Amino acid sequence: MSARLLDGHAVAAAIRDAVDPDVRKFTASAGRPPGLGIVLVGDNPSSEIYVRNKVKAGAETGLWVDLQRLPAGASLDELLALVARLNASDAHDGILVQAPLPEGMGKQAAQRVFDAIDPAKDVDGFHPVNVGRLVQGRPHLVPCTPSGVIVMLEHYGIPIARSRAVVIGRSEIVGKPMAMLLLQRDATVTICHSKTPDLPAVASEADILVAAIGRAGFVTPSFVKPGATVIDVGINRVTDPLTVRDLFDAGSTRLADFERRGAVVVGDVHPKVADIAGSLTPVPGGVGPLTIAVLLRNTVKAAATRIVAV
């Protein structure tokens, strides 16, 4: 193990410290705190945890967080009506609809809901207008996870300009916006995916390697140029003992955790990458904490922009 570990909790705290005075300033001048509406449909256990953490972090930061729940059997129309109400509300500066939606709502439901959110309140940055503005180099609200990765790189003084960056994964939530943010900071950016031939060879061209594919331990040392910065966006819950034993050495604390709990959360990057990378984000404790911190920042930004615009 030689890689420097990049501490997501420390960077998240720095983001929240920077947001605090903006919250106070907004609250003083608007006569109310910035408001974040969170919509949770159904009772997916992971979503419950994510939403609980968002509500808690928002309250700690002095936001007004309005959690709106709909039952798992709610119709898409009911959800769209709720979004329309939040769009029209003056007290809600940001709106977030927690994914995934219940399957019964249909395959296109999430995109239809994201399209329906007022772009000025779209703190997740999923509306096509916000995606387009990001690509055009005039971002307003940018997806939280890739934004957090940029803050992390800057916090640790890792140079982006003139670097080669490789992003594995082309999702709307991480891969594509990540590529655009790196490109705007003058990295030379390669986007890889499941159909890329010889992925290890392509990945090992990277000075900055971002793994966002959702496969536990997929990125092994053969993917990594010695000394590279490796950003692990994956959050995978693993219950298969064989997989876990491939990932962790006998006698390691992570393996002991697994033996005790029957499950362990691991990233997309194999732990052995720590022997070769220059810098590495751990899972948990790396990219994860940044996402919520940027959500708070986006909410305050949306609030401040709306008030100026009004």
Add this chain to the structure above:
Amino acid sequence: MSARLLDGHAVAAAIRDAVDPDVRKFTASAGRPPGLGIVLVGDNPSSEIYVRNKVKAGAETGLWVDLQRLPAGASLDELLALVARLNASDAHDGILVQAPLPEGMGKQAAQRVFDAIDPAKDVDGFHPVNVGRLVQGRPHLVPCTPSGVIVMLEHYGIPIARSRAVVIGRSEIVGKPMAMLLLQRDATVTICHSKTPDLPAVASEADILVAAIGRAGFVTPSFVKPGATVIDVGINRVTDPLTVRDLFDAGSTRLADFERRGAVVVGDVHPKVADIAGSLTPVPGGVGPLTIAVLLRNTVKAAATRIVAV
């Protein structure tokens, strides 16, 4: 010279052949032809030529083309008012504002005008909603030049999936949408630019190399993997004899053309690349003709979608 030359006129003719029946069908069912509004501000000589060619091609294809001119001294407000009128018009299915706008309108003028065009009529694909939809893999109206390049590659059976593609240039009009279109077709895509170190080394990883930087003859053989497909998007008018003599051999017809006219149009790719590339688009006669053909296709698509939507 060993590269196969990819014939833009032939591919453009194929696109227009495919559009013809759609024009007839629309005209029969709507009782009017698809309508394209073109706005030309001032009297930039290159713009005059581009617009003339668009008007001519549109008319030949059976579109109604409405050329609206504003004087070079027109204000941004006058231009925005004209765009608003075309947005509201039922007879205009597509709207195109020819760039560049007069400098007097200010630096942000073009983007403000593109933002003001109804996304459903945005046949250039520059509105942030259309950019966002492209990134999200549900494109509606896509910028004409990169769309044309995709048609060219498909026409000649050049495989995109599983290829490595390198795009040099990160403009909104070509570079970024080109990268997205290649990515959606399962290429592994690298975006390079003026700040990329060792550009020849990066470029020569490409199976498909797209040059869109606006520098005459910039892409020399050292940028090209033997056998690669090279797409030259550049259209550069060169008047400097030294530059021209570096590009063309003594006794070549292009050099003779230059001696006679005092200027020559060349791409971003050096002619010597023809010795090493597998396939190459010439300039002129490569990508150029595709742009207008796709503009016609976009107009008919916008028309058909609007009528269905109404």
